[in-house]
Amino acid sequence: MVLREADLEILRELGLTHTVRESKKARRIILKVLAGPRLEVVIPAGLDHRRVPEILARKKDWLAQAVKGMGNAGAAKKEGWTLPREIPLRAIHRRVLVAGEMKRTGMVHLEEQGESKIFISGEIQHEQLGRSILHQWMRHQAELHLPPWLQRVSRETGLGFQKVQVRRQKTRWGSCSARGTISLNEKLLFLPPHLVRYIMIHELCHLTHLNHSARFWNLVSRFEPQWRELDRSITQAGGLVPSWAH
Ligand SMILES: [Zn+2]
Numbered sequence: 001m002v003l004r005e006a007d008l009e010i011l012r013e014l015g016l017t018h019t020v021r022e023s024k025k026a027r028r029i030i031l032k033v034l035a036g037p038r039l040e041v042v043i044p045a046g047l048d049h050r051r052v053p054e055i056l057a058r059k060k061d062w063l064a065q066a067v068k069g070m071g072n073a074g075a076a077k078k079e080g081w082t083l084p085r086e087i088p089l090r091a092i093h094r095r096v097l098v099a100g101e102m103k104r105t106g107m108v109h110l111e112e113q114g115e116s117k118i119f120i121s122g123e124i125q126h127e128q129l130g131r132s133i134l135h136q137w138m139r140h141q142a143e144l145h146l147p148p149w150l151q152r153v154s155r156e157t158g159l160g161f162q163k164v165q166v167r168r169q170k171t172r173w174g175s176c177s178a179r180g181t182i183s184l185n186e187k188l189l190f191l192p193p194h195l196v197r198y199i200m201i202h203e204l205c206h207l208t209h210l211n212h213s214a215r216f217w218n219l220v221s222r223f224e225p226q227w228r229e230l231d232r233s234i235t236q237a238g239g240l241v242p243s244w245a246h
Pocket of ligand 1: 202206211212
């Protein structure tokens with residue numbers, strides 16, 4: 001359901017984006033200005049949509065006031081938490097759709113529906129519960145895919161390691177210890193495969209040279225001649241991680 005061009009003129013003037021929702025409960029057209037600022041137009045089910053422009057025009061001053069108020073008080077306030085619609089696991093070429101159903105149960109439940117859909121039900125409007133179930137699922141996906149991948153890169157390059165673990169580091173994509181343990185960040189799943197592979201080679205090479213010396217980079221370049229470019233891309237890759245995943 002969309003508004004027509006003529007209706008949008010007023011909204012554009014006010015710098016408002018908008019959504020339109022039909023409601024069985026609403027008895028009249030309801031206008032809500034939300035953070036963003038965004039206008040939510042609630043229309044009673046069955047009502048003639050042609051009445052909307054007239055109402056917007058009549059409410060123009062009120063809308064302008066509401067937007068102004070939003071700018072002062074609400075600009076810094078972030079939008080309420082909602083589940084992501086999809087999770088782009090670029091590393092494994094998978095886009096996972098997220099469907100949610102609100103239930104007052106005090107908890108959340110996640111169900112995988114095939115390879116590319118998850119269904120989350122329960123108190124999904126509760127940010128902490130929502131995030132934590134998504135984190136759990138991400139960890140599970142990362143455990144499933146990253147260690148075997150590191151194993152393959154290790155075999156292919158002949159660079160060995162002792163142990164691998166998956167974590168959710170704040171600032172690093174991967175790290176390694178003197179004992180030969182490689183830690184991989186679960187958020188690597190949001191990066192394209194060639195960057196994940198680069199991180200793995202980088203960490204595996206650190207097990208030979210625990211520094212960023214010329215000898216270290218020399219070793220990296222044997223397996224990844226494009227390392228300079230990859231290393232640059234990796235510093236900008238943080239933007240590929242959705243905020244809920246941190
Ligand atoms: Zn390094």
